[in-house]
Amino acid sequence: MFRHIKKDPVGFVFLSFLLLVFWLLISASFDWQHILMGTVISFLLMTFWADVIFIREGGTRFTPGQALRLLVYLVSLGIEVVKANVYVAYLVLHPRMPISPGFVTYRLGLEKDLSKALFLNSITLTPGTITVECEEDRLVVHCFTRENAEAVQHWPLYHQMKKLEGSGKSD
Amino acid sequence: MIESLLTFLRYGLVFILILVLIRSFIGPSAADRVVAINYAVSLIVMLVLLSAPYAEINLYLDVALVFVLGAFVATLGVLRLLEEGKL
């Protein structure tokens, strides 16, 4: 039960602290009773449920440069989300709906689970594409039109994500 | 001004909710219904937040938070049932 503390003490304490912050935010009071209660409960939660969170050896570490890149990534993702919504609004409110939907299979070049998940979420949020399936290296994307499918191949967010992944320490 | 806009938005959200529930009623496959219900959950959260009076919005925020998390878990359960045939 306690082997996760020995294996990765920093990650353990960090995640417990994150849970404590969450508890303090939603309880919205900062007296000593709440802090004591939150500490005990978040420690117990991490002790019993660490099996679910630490699925691999070690953990993911962030460097400051990586955090900055992540911020830039999120800002450009926000711009893409607005563009995607305007595009969907154009297609849906168009009287004839100029769509020709299709499935495209790609090779995905990312290694880490976290960056994979982030990248797949951002594919869903960008114009005209959603992820359908991703197994290991094989990525199935559903597109509204053929132009969207072409646009996925040279996509600025993908290169940002590659750089973000490359600049950090490995697991 | 904002008060009357909020009143308009409440009726508008109920109208959108009816449109989405029509899709969940006629949806040909089970996944269609899941999509429609998932959209309806977001609309209900927005409706809860916009129905709150100015002074007491703190109470309604907790309701919305729990609603989002509960709906997430419920949809996961339904999808697992669809995928594997059992829970």
Next chain:
Amino acid sequence: MFTDIVIALSLLWGFFFLMVGAVGMLRLPDIFTRMHAMGKCDTLGAGLILFAILFIVPDFTSGVKVVLIGGLIATINPVMTHLIAKTAYDRKDAVAPATWYEDNYSRKGRG
């Protein structure tokens, strides 16, 4: 006054995008295209309405809760879209008549 204008504009645009999502859910031909409407319009519409509510709430902790709800919706929605799409794809649900398939995986290199 300026705050009122910002609140009113973002409420109206959020309402517009939620409306587009609902209309798309009725008009689009098959499940996958409907999921486009859900995943995108829901995120931005709910996000804009929550942004407006951020100006209405009285104190700091309520604001943090609003941001938390926004973050939860923005992360849960794409995950849900992906899961529903995967389920429908595995169950081989009906697709729109003119759907095409293209395989770039077998080719050498990415894309």
